[in-house]
Amino acid sequence: MVTGLMNNKQFKKLKEVNPVLFKTVTSLFDELVQIRRDLRKHPELAFQENRTSSIVAKYLKSWGYEVQEGVGKTGVIGILRGQEEGKVIGLRADMDALPMPDEIEEEYKSIHEGVAHTCGHDIHTTNLLGVAKVFSLIGVKKGTLKLIFQPAEEIGDGAKAMIEDGALENPRMDMMAGLHVAPSLRVGEFSVSNAEYSGAAVDIFKLEVSGKGGHAAHPHLAIDSVMITAQILVALQQIVSRQIDPLDSVVLSIGQINGGTKGTILPDTVTVNGTVRTLKPETRKEMEERIRQIADNIAAAFGGSCKLTYDYSCPSVKNDDAAKQFFIETVTDIFGHEAIQYSNPSMGGEDFSYFSQEVPAVFFRLGTSSGEATSYSIHNTKFNGDEKAMLYGVAIMSCLVQSYLQKEEW
Structure with missing residues (x-):
């Protein structure tokens, strides 16, 4: 009992x-x-x-x-x-x-x-x-x-x-x-x-940032994919703080960054894995578009490129x-x-x-x-x-x- x-x-x-x-x-x-x-x-x-x-x-x-x-x-x-x-x-x-x-x-x-x-x-x-x-x-x-x-x-x-x-x-x-x-x-x-x-919609994304590898002592002869990635990641947080209504809940988090084999070698590519959480369906779609736009434009500005893979998971x-x-x-x-x-x-x-x-x-x-x-x-x-x-x-x-x-x- x-x-x-x-x-x-x-x-x-x-x-x-x-x-x-x-x-x-x-x-x-x-x-x-x-x-x-x-x-x-x-x-x-x-x-x-x-x-x-x-x-x-x-x-x-x-x-x-x-x-x-x-x-x-x-x-x-x-x-x-x-x-x-x-x-x-x-x-x-x-x-x-x-x-x-x-x-x-x-x-x-x-x-x-x-x-x-x-x-x-x-x-x-x-x-x-x-x-x-x-x-x-x-x-x-x-x-x-x-x-x-x-x-x-x-x-x-x-x-x-x-x-x-x-x-x-x-x-x-x-x-x-x-x-x-x-x-x-x-x-x-x-x-x-x-x-x-x-509860929030759950989306997973992957960025593949491509540059041109080279010696860390001669960065001007390479296209630094690490630095491009850093610029992209900082800019992505501006989506939440400056482009989305403050009363509309959004989370954009990066959980994984991979690139390079040694501190003196600039890698050809860097990969980034993250997640986006949203409540409203229209905001969910907007987040993918803004991530793609920022990543593409920043990578291009520094002579590189970026491929975005965006997976819509649970609504x-x-x-x-x-x-x-x-x-x-x-x-x-x-x-x-x-x-x-x-x-x-x-x-x-x-x-x-x-x-x-x-x-x-x-x-x-x-x-x-x-x-x-x-x-x-x-x-x-x-x-x-x-x-x-x-x-x-x-x-x-x-x-x-x-x-x-x-x-x-x-």
Whole structure:
């Protein structure tokens, strides 16, 4: 049984508002902990989530769901149809782990060296399985519940792969919701973006700056690709500070520069790898154009040339106004106004964005911290969220499903 929650003011309100859901969710806690620890112990990288997806499919089948496997390579979809026709709500969880060590001091730490659930996707997956179990017990009267267990979020390809495999259809969803753990929030707290976008579009670029190699003692006989690169990099930062509206969030960062073999040799070429993060689609397009213009012109001015390779990865995560307001109302109804916080958009990426571009959606954060041991940030080797957070995650998503399918209109 769950300790510490029965007297919790927020959770007691859930008992008052929805006693059946309260009883159902709390009764699942021990089973959810067991599932989550098993997933934490056996993490799998992007598009390698074979064991995880097999476990998910097995549970869904045993609970009476229609199950589609191998969607987007290793994705799984579970569908539970109500007694009557109605709207379709979709919930999504990502399943993949990160290529990094697991340094938690628990018996359920990763058994796979260099692979760990340090972004909380084990919690996400377990949380959605909890929702699945809830509705296998209490049923769906009207409408359809569609659960999407997605691979490969960490490389930004999983959602797109599932969509290309038909995840949006059969049945088509009318609304979607997704969440991410947040160790910056306490257990029992939720946050949602105060703007139209929840997360940034992620683009990757590469510059190949070409000059003419030569002896460092005779730079006038060469075309110095290193110096050209330096001029380009300084100028690129002027895009953000001088050419983009200060109220329009943009990040341009350089993470890698390669060139040369020795300090006395001017290299023929220098390569630069970086990333651009934007919120607005029009700004996203503008950034590529400005980077190309600056790089080409500066390189030409010094007698060199520059090739830009620009890869549009995930789009920005868009929160539908009605879906976001519905989420806020649901949180306040069952947990109170103090449970919801409003945050600025994150400039980090999240490929739930592909779903949010196609279906009215809301993406929110679930608090997982209850002290020092559970406060390590995601992507930290010691990240380990408080498992009681799953009760809040299961409860809020279950309430979203119940309320949405019962609503005649937004």
